Amino acid sequence: MTDTALGTPEQLRDPDYMPPLAKAVPLGIQHVLAMFVSNITPAIIVAGAAGFGFGSNSPDFPEMIYMIQMSMVFAGVATLLQTIGIGPVGARLPIVQGTSFAFLPVMIPIVAGQGVSAMAGLMGGILVGGIFQGFLGTIINKVRFALPPLVTGLIVLMIGLSLVKVGIQYAAGGVPAIGTPEYGSLQNWFVAGVVIVVTLALKFFARGMLSVAAVLIGLIAGYIVAIPFGMVSFGNIGTAAVFALPDPLHFGLEFHAAAIIGMCFMGVVSAIETVGDVSAIAKGGAGREATERELAGATYADGFGSAIAGLFGALPNTSFSQNVGLVAMTGVMSRHVVTIGGLFLIVAGLFPKVGAAIATVPIEVLGGGVIVMFGMVVAAGISILSDVDWNRRNMVIFAIALSLGLGLQLEPGALQHLPGTVKVLMTSGLLPAAVIAIVLNLILPQELAPEATEEVSGGLAGHGRD
Structure with a gap:
């Protein structure tokens, strides 16, 4: 339900309308809260897969802080590309960009156990893949036929299934703890369970902002519970710099076939996801179909935003579906509201102490959150497949x-x-x-014997559609 003080119904459906600043700023921050955890989690997972970042005594711990920092900065930069735009780049709609979970199944094997040295090859792949995806904007409307719900639903389902193991490992104590007595301890599962229970309680029994930010609040609850168990160390917050600008080519650039092919392929997946989000936001927020210019512009911004991120040691970005739902919930279509959220992300990312504070979150707490998030990815895939x-x-x-x-x-x-x-x-x-x-x-061929459905499924699909 919308607030009449924000503007008239016609104004609220207009992407170019600017609500009163006193209303626009909280709405912008609300967009950030809705995507914040999902945005920083991939950086922590990639750092962990590479074998650096966990534990304040790790010599590479500052690199994880830097990746968290850049996740915020370049999510904000990519968001501004969408909302403000540069020439043909950007849909100029209220689209929030953030670090993508979809790329994780490809990124994890590329860096697995290789430490910081593997990041140069990953960044080269992100750069080339982002440029490739950006140019897909010129043909995106022509290739959508090749990706019906059967294909896109399967892809989303596979992304979720490939990640659920990570959630369980984190909740049990993290990859470095596998094989130790502490791995899978009752304490670890209790802390992760607090996150899951609080998240579910807020999602289903709360309203408004409490429901929107359920995962974030669940993580905070788990974090508070973890402190008396001695699972939280604040030492690195004091040593982190107060202010730091992004560092060009922070990890360097190398170009390897596996990373380039993987990132280019996932760029196609990300482009299709973005087209779906743009279509949903135009329909849900403005009551119309997205234009070809908006679809192409969104794809340009998606790809080129990822390419820029790769130059500074950040991970690829994509449009965030949860924020599409937030636009429909608030009824505010203003792109300027999302611009405020993008600026907030950039400012937060320029202060390494913010990244250092996030990095103090125990892996078990994060595990509780990602079990919920990755499970939702699986559920989203099943939802898409329901249209098949x-x-x-x-x-x-x-x-x-x-x-x-x-x-x-x-x-x-x-x-x-x-x-x-x-x-x-x-x-x-x-x-x-x-x-x-x-x-x-x-x-x-499209036409095959319909009676074979029961033969294949053992009768379980006997009452389904033919």
Whole structure:
């Protein structure tokens, strides 16, 4: 329900309308709170996968602080590209950009266990992949036919399934703790459980901002519980700099085939996600269809924003769907409100003490939060798949793509004889599943015997659509 003091119904549907500043600033900060945890989590996960960042005694701990800092800065920069725009770049709609979970299944194998030295290759892939995605804006309206709900739903589902293991590992004590007596302790699971319970309670029984920021508040609750257990160390906050600008080529740049191919492919996925978000925000906020210029501009900003991030040691960005829902909830379509949120992100990211404070969050607390978030990714994929006509053809495509993709991810040793680059791409699981689904969807005939649906499913789909 909208506040009449914000403006008339016609004004609230206008992206160019600026509400009174006293109302616009809280609305902008609300957008930041809705995406804040999701935005910084990928940086922590990538740092952990690379093998640096956890524990204040780690010599590479400041690098994780820097990545958290850049996650905020370049989410803000990419958001401004969308809301303000430069030439054809930017949809000029209230679109919030943030660090993308979707790229994690590809980024984790690229950096796994290799430390800070692996980041240069990742950044090279992000740069090239971002540029590639940016140029997809010129053809994005022509390639959407190749990615129906069967394909996009499978991709989103695979992203979530590839990440749920990370959530469990973090809640149990983190990857470095695997095999130790502390791993999976009752204390660890209690702290993670507090996050999950508080998040669910607020999401389902609270209203307004308490519901919107449920994950953030759940993490704060878990953090408070973790303090008396001695799981929180504040030492690095005092030693962190007060103010620091982004450092160009902080990790350097290297160009490796696996990183480039993986990032380019995920750029296609991110572009399609952004097109969906732009369409939803135009329909839900303004009651109209998105224009081709808006769709192309959003894709340009999505890709080029990621490329710029890679130059400064940050991770790729994409549009955040939770903020699309927030626009529909508040009824405020103003892009200037989101611009305020983007500026807030940039300012917060310029103060390393903010990143150092975030880095004190115990991995078990973060685990409770990401169990919820990654589970929601899986649920989002299932929701998309609910629009699929589950005939024999589509069931076979889904079955083969999921079986091979998930199977290779669960048993990477099955590909031990492949060259390094191909092995990294195949064992991500996501890439083979997506490629198989896209190719089969394009080449298999649409008409297949409908009675075979029961034959394949054992009768479970007997009452489904043909």
